[in-house]
Amino acid sequence: MPAGPAPYPLWASREKQAAKYRKHYLEFGCISLVAYDHDSSMNIRTARRFDFQLKSGRRRVGYYDASTNSLTVLTVGERIIVTHFKPADGERYIRGLDASTY
Secondary structure, eight states, X not given: OOSSOOSSOEESOHHHHHHHHHHHGGGGTSOOHHHHHHHHHHHHHHSEEEEEEOTTSOEEXXXXXXXXXXXXXXXXXXXXXXXXXXXXXXXXXXXXXXXXXX
């Protein structure tokens, strides 16, 4: 497993980033797309890293900051940001993910 994120993880595409932003921006207090992107990048740099598995069996890497209840999810190679949101159940959600190493 990598020791940390790739130098600059990016969203798979602007369209996917915009779709996740539209889904989750209210959780962050109606911030702009630029602020949402910045928040996800900062979360990767400062939050606690853990691994988990999706129900489909695919592995993912998460960065969770309990103080802000922010979760950023990346692909295993940590080059692609998959999503960024605030789980409704906070840390309970993180611990409940399949095969979570949190």
